[in-house]
Amino acid sequence: MTSQRVFIAGAGIVSPIGCGIAATAAALAGGIGALRPLTLFATPNPPLPVGQVGCGLDDPELPRTHQLARIAADQAMAGCPAAPDLIVVGTTTAGMHTTERLLNAGTLDPQAYRRHAAGSVAEDLAARYGCSGPVLTVSTACSSGAVAIKIALEMLRARAARRALVGGADSLCRLTYYGFNCLQLIDPQGARPLDRERRGMSVAEGAGMLLLTADGEPERALAEVLGAGLSCDAYHPAAPHPEGDGAYAAMAAALADSGVSAAAIDYINLHGTGTPDNDRAEARAVARLFDARTPVSSIKGATGHSLAAAGAIEAVVAAICIREGLVPANTGLRLPDPEISLAPATEPRRMRVNKVLSNSFGFGGNNAAVVIGSPLARERPALAPVAPLRVLAGACVTGAGHTEETLARLRAGEPCKGVIPLEELSRHQPARLVRRLKFMPRLAMALADEAQRRSGASHPPSAVFFGTGWGALSETHGFLNSLFETGDRFPSPTDFVGSVHNAPAGQVAIGCGATGANVTLTGEDEAFEQALLTAACLGRGAGGSLLVLGADEHHPVLSGLFDRSVALDSTAAAGGAALLLSAAAADPDPGVAVFPAFTAPAAGRTDAIAELVGRLGGAERIHARFGVILAGIPAAHRRAGEAQLEAFRSACGLTLPVVDYRRWVGEFASASAVATFLAVGFAAEGAVPAALCDGRPASFPGKGCLVIGFGKTLTAVEVRP
Amino acid sequence: MEQLIEELKKKIIGILDLANLPSTQLEVDGPLVGGTLGLDSIDVLEMVIMVEKDYGLRIDNRELGEKVFASLRTLAVYLFENSPKLKR
Numbered sequence: 001m002t003s004q005r006v007f008i009a010g011a012g013i014v015s016p017i018g019c020g021i022a023a024t025a026a027a028l029a030g031g032i033g034a035l036r037p038l039t040l041f042a043t044p045n046p047p048l049p050v051g052q053v054g055c056g057l058d059d060p061e062l063p064r065t066h067q068l069a070r071i072a073a074d075q076a077m078a079g080c081p082a083a084p085d086l087i088v089v090g091t092t093t094a095g096m097h098t099t100e101r102l103l104n105a106g107t108l109d110p111q112a113y114r115r116h117a118a119g120s121v122a123e124d125l126a127a128r129y130g131c132s133g134p135v136l137t138v139s140t141a142c143s144s145g146a147v148a149i150k151i152a153l154e155m156l157r158a159r160a161a162r163r164a165l166v167g168g169a170d171s172l173c174r175l176t177y178y179g180f181n182c183l184q185l186i187d188p189q190g191a192r193p194l195d196r197e198r199r200g201m202s203v204a205e206g207a208g209m210l211l212l213t214a215d216g217e218p219e220r221a222l223a224e225v226l227g228a229g230l231s232c233d234a235y236h237p238a239a240p241h242p243e244g245d246g247a248y249a250a251m252a253a254a255l256a257d258s259g260v261s262a263a264a265i266d267y268i269n270l271h272g273t274g275t276p277d278n279d280r281a282e283a284r285a286v287a288r289l290f291d292a293r294t295p296v297s298s299i300k301g302a303t304g305h306s307l308a309a310a311g312a313i314e315a316v317v318a319a320i321c322i323r324e325g326l327v328p329a330n331t332g333l334r335l336p337d338p339e340i341s342l343a344p345a346t347e348p349r350r351m352r353v354n355k356v357l358s359n360s361f362g363f364g365g366n367n368a369a370v371v372i373g374s375p376l377a378r379e380r381p382a383l384a385p386v387a388p389l390r391v392l393a394g395a396c397v398t399g400a401g402h403t404e405e406t407l408a409r410l411r412a413g414e415p416c417k418g419v420i421p422l423e424e425l426s427r428h429q430p431a432r433l434v435r436r437l438k439f440m441p442r443l444a445m446a447l448a449d450e451a452q453r454r455s456g457a458s459h460p461p462s463a464v465f466f467g468t469g470w471g472a473l474s475e476t477h478g479f480l481n482s483l484f485e486t487g488d489r490f491p492s493p494t495d496f497v498g499s500v501h502n503a504p505a506g507q508v509a510i511g512c513g514a515t516g517a518n519v520t521l522t523g524e525d526e527a528f529e530q531a532l533l534t535a536a537c538l539g540r541g542a543g544g545s546l547l548v549l550g551a552d553e554h555h556p557v558l559s560g561l562f563d564r565s566v567a568l569d570s571t572a573a574a575g576g577a578a579l580l581l582s583a584a585a586a587d588p589d590p591g592v593a594v595f596p597a598f599t600a601p602a603a604g605r606t607d608a609i610a611e612l613v614g615r616l617g618g619a620e621r622i623h624a625r626f627g628v629i630l631a632g633i634p635a636a637h638r639r640a641g642e643a644q645l646e647a648f649r650s651a652c653g654l655t656l657p658v659v660d661y662r663r664w665v666g667e668f669a670s671a672s673a674v675a676t677f678l679a680v681g682f683a684a685e686g687a688v689p690a691a692l693c694d695g696r697p698a699s700f701p702g703k704g705c706l707v708i709g710f711g712k713t714l715t716a717v718e719v720r721p
Numbered sequence: 722m723e724q725l726i727e728e729l730k731k732k733i734i735g736i737l738d739l740a741n742l743p744s745t746q747l748e749v750d751g752p753l754v755g756g757t758l759g760l761d762s763i764d765v766l767e768m769v770i771m772v773e774k775d776y777g778l779r780i781d782n783r784e785l786g787e788k789v790f791a792s793l794r795t796l797a798v799y800l801f802e803n804s805p806k807l808k809r
Binding site: 182183184236237238239431432435436486489490491492493494497 | 737738739741742758759761762763764766767769770773774781
């Protein structure tokens with residue numbers, strides 16, 4: 001069986017217009033709108049219209065986003081006894097609604113913040129359904145849910161998974177409510193997408209989840225995911241490209257990927273937030289690609305804009321439209337905008353719908369389009385399995401400084417823990433360019449620049465994959481602080497735009513003109529490995545090279561509250577690394593290659609180590625191919641991690657030298673990015689400085705390194721000469 | 722008026738992190754947005770918050786914003802004529 005077709009075997013949805021497929025279908029058919037003044041928290045000014053979910057979010061222990069995700073995921077998983085072997089969740093707010101309350105109350109107990117992390121939503125679902133494979137978290141702002149679908153689609157096509165639970169979830173919180181308001185992107189009358197008088201969006205919440213399968217057509221498939229496309233504007237942190245170039249590229253890529261012509265699309269589910277700029281740019285892009293009579297609508301005048309959930313919610317809506325034969329109304333539209341030459345549906349319309357294109361665009365110019373259709377009677381050509389990526393160049397930043405300073409320090413057997421000063425971090429960037437930027441975007445830009453310089457600037461990246469455990473904490477703290485200090489009245493617009501997890505990757509794309517896929521993954525200690533895996537799956541179609549980064553900052557207040565490993569180390573540490581990679585299959589140049597071999601939850605599983613050894617080809621292959629283990633053992637999981645490392649070494653029946661790299665670079669979530677960069681150098685030289693492995697000389701000519709992450713998730717990256 | 726212009730200059734350099742730029746000379750009549758400093762829409766929003774917080778005036782549409790933030794002088798004149806917090 002070599003089918004590369006991906007079917008929707010189950011779906012779940014919770015949004016302001018209803019909970020469940022049936023309720024949502026009825027609300028869409030009835031043209032029901034659900035924008036009402038916010039009641040979730042008190043506001044100093046009259047509350048603005050939002051899309052607030054009304055049903056059953058009453059668990060006092062679980063953040064709102066997690067509850068929404070569970071509701072939709074339970075629906076999607078209903079009737080599926082088998083555990084998923086892949087989970088991909090798009091989210092931006094995760095535990096933020098709870099975190100805001102805790103921070104404002106001055107709570108300093110890290111335990112209270114244990115579900116703050118973006119990655120904790122997917123992790124909660126993984127534990128709930130016993131997921132045995134990768135658990136990924138995507139944070140590309142308002143396109144997250146759709147980008148998550150693209151990642152799952154490619155992993156299923158590559159047979160890296162068979163059953164994927166994928167979707168998006170976000171809850172209302174102060175950060176997004178006040179954030180979009182201070183950008184003047186909120187319509188005080190409620191969102192009126194495409195309307196001449198439109199003034200903005202309405203922030204909302206919700207979740208959409210899909211159970212996707214590549215095991216052949218299930219008996220009751222809702223629909224088929226025919227394809228998806230990603231792009232990046234590489235234009236501005238918060239404003240869309242005025243001609244919709246990025247939107248056009250994403251839609252064109254989605255059509256090409258699905259093998260469907262523009263003329264075959266029966267309905268376009270627009271991103272259609274209701275902001276003047278978004279709707280105009282999107283309409284221009286749609287008009288360039290489609291017949292002006294193609295039925296289109298945005299449902300965000302009914303549901304509001306649920307940010308990271310929107311793409312997934314609207315993918316479920318697309319499946320509903322196909323099943324019901326329905327084009328939903330463009331709720332809120334009264335006066336058509338003469339600048340928009342599209343044919344929006346003013347009322348719900350019954351018609352045959354076979355194929356739907358659904359758009360989702362986000363801050364950072366992160367665009368995604370998904371094509372969903374009734375199952376097509378044709379096979380897709382088989383995709384090769386995920387392959388190693390050749391390293392063109394790399395760079396790192398640690399407490400010691402940039403790449404050369406870091407390498408010199410390690411060669412001398414001295415640790416690199418610490419935080420590079422801001423001026424030093426940006427020493428190669430013009431002051432004008434970094435003026436408004438805090439630590440994380442500067443770090444990402446410095447890494448991207450140096451990696452490109454070290455490659456001789458001969459391989460400009462077309463796509464960017466960024467892993468960060470915690471995102472831009474300085475901006476998040478700055479925004480919330482200005483909010484709390486002014487009684488929720490005067491937050492900083494700059495900090496809001498910068499607080500979005502994918503803002504650093506957006507800056508990198510602008511800096512190097514990378515208009516291909518731009519994906520940010522936020523999976524705590526394994527965020528970099530998630531980014532590398534995503535790059536390996538998505539990068540195959542990319543012309544040009546791929547830039548894969550991992551980076552985290554140290555924030556004096558938030559890092560210790562969110563990351564238990566940081567709290568356990570007295571030395572503050574920050575840093576990251578970038579690898580410029582080639583995905584070309586027939587690359588003639590020799591060199592070191594990296595391969596994301598394994599990632600799976602370890603908590604509560606006794607067979608995880610054995611599975612890891614098996615995935616690496618067994619003890620014999622490990623012995624033949626690798627000369628050193630770079631072990632990542634986060635301080636918060638020190639005991640369990642050391643036991644896992646011991647179990648791994650004894651399962652391999654050999655005593656490979658070990659570099660316990662967090663002891664050298666410090667405790668920060670993306671320390672594994674630095675380790676992987678260092679491993680590339682070690683593999684090229686066939687040796688590790690003796691000081692790094694307890695003084696044992698480690699020379700392994702012709703062999704490579706294994707970068708293994710231990711703790712609650714097991715990850716392995718092969719670095720091979 | 723000149724005093725208000727000086728006050729605004731200081732505030733803008735502060736909130737927009739312009740102090741480290743080689744040319745921190747904010748011209749009184751030159752274009753505030755775009756121009757040599759490269760200020761953009763996010764900087765304008767930052768100034769909108771400052772105007773509301775410190776001068777009690779809300780600028781919530783693009784047309785008015787474009788007029789008010791045309792230059793340092795147009796901003797000062799607008800505040801001078803409209804702000805309830807400035808004694809005339």
